[in-house]
Amino acid sequence: MWFLISLHMAAGQKHPCWHLWSLPSRQIAGSKPENICRQFHKSDQMSETNTSSQSVKLLAKLGLAIVLIMLLWPLRGDAAEAVSFNTxxxxxxxxxxxxxxxxxxxxxxxxxxxxxxxxxxxxxxxxxxxxxxxxxxxxxxxxxxxxxxxxxxxxxxxxxxxxxxxxxxxxxxxxxxxxxxxxxxxxxxxxxxxxxxxxxxxxxxxxxxxxxxxxxxxxxxxxxxxxxxxxxxxxxxxxxxxxxxxxxxxxxxxxxxxxxxxxxxxxxxxxxxxxxxxxxxxxx
Incomplete structure (x- = not known):
């Protein structure tokens, strides 16, 4: 398992369990690498899902704001230029x-x-x-x-x-x-x-x-x-x-x-x- 991880990193790619290399040794001591890998991989997926959801919401709000500006700007311009007279x-x-x-x-x-x-x-x-x-x-x-x-x-x-x-x-x-x-x-x-x-x-x-x-x-x-x-x-x-x-x-x-x-x-x-x-x- 560790050999495969090493090969994956040697190829210049991040393995899904690359977190392991930055952890203190005491956090992985006595644990099977496969279990630790699954734990961190699951955590990554949840983090990516949350980030993706937030990005979609942000883009939706931004898109709505742009549409409103495009719709209202001409009306605002006409109102600003119109002069009211009576006779x-x-x-x-x-x-x-x-x-x-x-x-x-x-x-x-x-x-x-x-x-x-x-x-x-x-x-x-x-x-x-x-x-x-x-x-x-x-x-x-x-x-x-x-x-x-x-x-x-x-x-x-x-x-x-x-x-x-x-x-x-x-x-x-x-x-x-x-x-x-x-x-x-x-x-x-x-x-x-x-x-x-x-x-x-x-x-x-x-x-x-x-x-x-x-x-x-x-x-x-x-x-x-x-x-x-x-x-x-x-x-x-x-x-x-x-x-x-x-x-x-x-x-x-x-x-x-x-x-x-x-x-x-x-x-x-x-x-x-x-x-x-x-x-x-x-x-x-």
Missing amino acids: TTTAPLATKDQDGFQDEILIEVFRRQGRKVITRYLPGERSLINLNKGVDDGTVVRIAGLEKTYTNFRIVPEAVLDFEFVAFTLDQAVVINNWADLKPYSVSFVNGWKIYEKNVQGVKQIVRVRDQVQLFQLLAAKRTDIVLYEKWSGLYEIKKLGLKNVRAHPLATRAMYMYLHKKNEAMIPDLTAALKSMKSDGTI
Whole structure:
């Protein structure tokens, strides 16, 4: 037996009972080598089994971690890049599918920053409150100067586009050339449109409504003399309702801006540059 072990080791291989050579002589004295060999061989097998089991468990955990990272990393990246905006503008400038003219401008502005933007419609005053609280990252499009009232607003100083603010009437006898001409009439507009809140003064009656649908329904029902809205979105609502002989009286044209919550003001220089470049290259 010992001769075979010696030959095995001489061949440069470890015999299953190689442990014997490192044991003190007193531990093997009086014992048969075969018994000692079997004892240590059994111990080795148990040790190898435990080690193998632990390795399998470790590899399984590592594999699961890698799979989770691969699945979640793209979602994390999209979430980090997405910017949430609100708007009070309606079709055809802004739509639920984000394919209106205003939508396309905003999408392109953020695309040039390597970001995505998600825009949702909110009623006028609610959109301002949400931005001031930081619920949304930004709002578009708004008149200049809102940062004086809403202290958490930060304006992007390059205009997005110009709005034509219009008085719509059904009565063909009504003539409106300026804000003062509104005084003899009942006037309706969407709550939160600051240009109207500022300029409509001393009129017969003011009716504030939640949105453009209510606004033009009032006009259709002849429950108000004049409704005030943005020109193109107003014409869109008139067409939807099938109203005839509606006159549009221009009141003002204003540059319209995007605002960010103050937590995002670091974006302002890049957004300003993007808007300027879009105007230079003919995108806007």
